[in-house]
Amino acid sequence: MNDDSAVLLHVAGARRWQTKRADEISLVMPDSSPSPLQRSRQSAKPMAGTTHRPSKPSPPPHAPKRLAPSRAPLASLALLLLAAAGILLYSQSQTTPPSSQIDVRSSESPALSSPTVESIDGARAIWELPAAPARAVLFVAHGxxxxxxxxWPPSQSCPGCVGLPEDVAITARALRRRFAVLAVASNEECWSLEQEVGATKRAIQSWTAKNGLGERPVFALGASSGGYFVSRLATEMNLAAVVIMISEGAFGPAGAPAGYPPAMFLHMPKDHRRAASVERNMKMLRGNGVEVKEVRSVELPLTPTLLSDRIPGLDHGLSERILKMFSEEGFVDDRGYMRKDGRATPWKDAVVKRGFWEEVSRWAEHIQEELNLAYGYHEMTSLQADEMFDWIEEHLT
Structure with a gap:
């Protein structure tokens, strides 16, 4: 029904009833509260990376109002006002809800609900295709x-998934930008630069062919040990570009061979030794005619809601209690910055001592990742994910 039709119907109704007495008319605004936040997948972490859970919206500014009882001469006016209110409510229902009611986390990190877990040429792999036809492939190598x-977060299709926030945020952004995502497990704790390069190359080629992606460009992202690995993988297979995260890469005395793909170094300059190595390898690559992009990820302070903002499902109140404990234990300075790397901070013992480990334990790995990220020394990061994917998309062919 359009607005003109609604007006005509309400006016006609008013004329039919104008001789009747209107005892009382109440105009009550509908409940505008959003539905409870649902945990996805994903965030999808997500991710440029910071996502926010919407706060509870304020009460509607218009409290329920009552019109005073009126005799027949006023009934028509009252009913016309009711008709106008109905039209206004109808039109409001067709518009986008206020930003305070939008689930920002879900819009930033769409649900990851259908990963596939399988063995590819003997290697354990997890992968997911985007909802729309894939434009490219992103291979990710863990540390x-x-x-x-x-x-990927836990789901029916992947009950063993963990879903660390920074990792999931990268996956979510990749899928939203129509990248098929493939992750393969290393044989040991860390990647072997000699034995696994060839096997992983064959696994990627086998998987892309099986899923009709053989003609799509392939990009590779690796963090720490995975960064060394993808830098070496780029010398053995045709990659459209490579992202080397918190790693200087492994190039050997001969440097990069001819035809090496564009390379992004996403690192944390607080790690001075690695930052110097990154600078040296970027200079070498540029000298060999390779396109190079540098992105730096720096430390950030712990705020009362940092953990709940970045970890889907973690409660605001718990996030605030953890920060209060960090402050009281001296784990952060006066500005909220971590005094030590998260791995070197005995925060778990402090939580146990204060008696709320049961609430925290399910989030321990997720919190650990965010504490490492906040310290800004060596951790997977999605803070610059949008900048990273913008650069990757420049190399889509």
Whole structure:
């Protein structure tokens, strides 16, 4: 029904009833509260990376109003006002809800609900295709003592998935930008630069062919040990571009061979030794005619809602209690910055001592990743994910 038709119907009704007495008319605004936040997949972490859970909206500014009882001469006016209110409510229902009611986390990190877990040429792999036809393939290589399960949250199709926030946010953004995502497990705790390069190349080629992606460009992203690995993988297979995260890459004395793909170094300059190595390898690559992009990820302070903002499902109240404990234990300075790397901070013992480990335990790995990220020394990061994917998309052919 359009607005003109609604007006005509309401006016006609008013004329039919204008001789009747209107005892009382109440205009009550509908409940505008959003539905409860649902945990996806994903965030999808997500991710440029920071996502926010919407706060509870304020009460509607218009409280329920009552019109005073009126005699027949006023009934028509009252009913016309009711008709106008109905039209206004109808039109409001067709518009986008206020930003305070939008689930920002779900819009940033769409649900990852259908990953496939399988063995590809003997290697454990997890992969997912985007909802729309894929434009390209993103191969992701985990770091030491990590696993493909970090890149997807637990689901019916992947009950063993962990879903670490930074990893999941990268997967979510890749899928939203129509990249098919493939993660393969290393044979040991860390990647072997000699034995696994050839096997992984064959696994990627086998998987892309099986899923009709053989003609799509392939990009590779690796963090830490995975960064060394993808830098070496780029010398053995045709990659459209490579992202080397918190790693200087492994090139050997001969440097990069001819035809090496464009390379992004996404690193944390607080790690001075690695930052110097990154600078040296970027200079070498540029000298060999390779396109190079540098992105730096720096430390950030712990705020009361940092953990709940970045970890889907973690409660705001729990996030605030953890930060309060960090402050009282001296784990952060006066500005909220971590005094030590998250791995070197005895925060778990402090939580146990204060008696709320049961609430925290299910989030321990997720919190650990965010503490490492906040310290800004060596951790998977999605803070610059949009900048990274913008650069990757420049190399789509």
């Amino acid at each position: 030491c003592r990590c696993r493909p399960e970090n890149f």
